[in-house]
Amino acid sequence: xxxxxxxxxxxxxxxxxxxxxxxxxxxxxxxxxxxxxxxxxxxxxxxxxxxxxxxxxxxxxxxxxxxxxxxxxxxxxxxxxxxxxxxxxxxxxxxxxxxxxxxxxxxxxxxxxxxxxxxxxxxxxxxxxxxxxxxxxxxxxxxxxxxxxxxxxxxxxxxxxxxxxxxxxxxxxxxxxxxxxxxxxxxxxxxxxxxxxx
Ligand SMILES: Cc1cc2nc3c(=O)[nH]c(=O)nc-3n(C[C@H](O)[C@H](O)[C@H](O)COP(=O)(O)O)c2cc1C
Numbered sequence: 001x002x003x004x005x006x007x008x009x010x011x012x013x014x015x016x017x018x019x020x021x022x023x024x025x026x027x028x029x030x031x032x033x034x035x036x037x038x039x040x041x042x043x044x045x046x047x048x049x050x051x052x053x054x055x056x057x058x059x060x061x062x063x064x065x066x067x068x069x070x071x072x073x074x075x076x077x078x079x080x081x082x083x084x085x086x087x088x089x090x091x092x093x094x095x096x097x098x099x100x101x102x103x104x105x106x107x108x109x110x111x112x113x114x115x116x117x118x119x120x121x122x123x124x125x126x127x128x129x130x131x132x133x134x135x136x137x138x139x140x141x142x143x144x145x146x147x148x149x150x151x152x153x154x155x156x157x158x159x160x161x162x163x164x165x166x167x168x169x170x171x172x173x174x175x176x177x178x179x180x181x182x183x184x185x186x187x188x189x190x191x192x193x194x195x196x197x198x
Pocket of ligand 1: 015090091132
């Protein structure tokens with residue numbers, strides 16, 4: 001099994017980093033291959049440049065795809081499951097991860113790819129695992145959970161993933177209260193990978 005994690009958090013002191021570390025241990029215990037794109041650590045360029053826009057926005061596929069984007073395409077090509085790990089910031093992923101989609105989902109690869117042989121494969125499983133300050137019940141009540149799922153699962157992952165789920169680890173302002181529930185959710189990732197990817 002080949003797992004790819006796309007991780008976006010600037011601090012190793014964060015709760016989100018603890019979630020990453022725990023998932024790394026759980027994946028290692030299965031003897032699965034794991035590759036991690038740690039976007040802050042890599043200094044991943046999240047802004048699209050003017051030259052890149054000329055390829056993406058003006059749909060000029062004769063222009064080259066940037067080397068760092070091709071590296072991400074190669075990681076995706078190997079993956080049976082991709083796990084996106086991030087904190088919820090203003091009801092979405094951090095801008096750095098949003099920039100990963102802006103740039104890695106290049107035209108002819110992730111969309112508008114009818115005649116492209118460089119088309120992105122359909123990944124068996126896409127999982128978003130996000131931490132949030134607000135409790136899940138509140139995110140449900142104000143319909144932010146619904147909108148985060150709609151945007152992330154239906155649009156960003158879209159038809160590029162066969163199976164998709166978002167686990168919201170909410171209520172991080174009072175971690176003791178949510179610890180047990182979060183542990184259940186984090187451990188469930190392994191079972192989800194087994195059931196969707198085998
Ligand atoms: C810039 C910023 C924006 C945030 N926006 C939200 C938000 O919209 N909804 C929410 O539930 N929590 C929000 N939070 C709280 C984070 O989701 C919370 O800090 C995270 O779940 C866990 O923290 P850690 O991994 O940074 O330690 C925000 C935090 C920051 C720093």
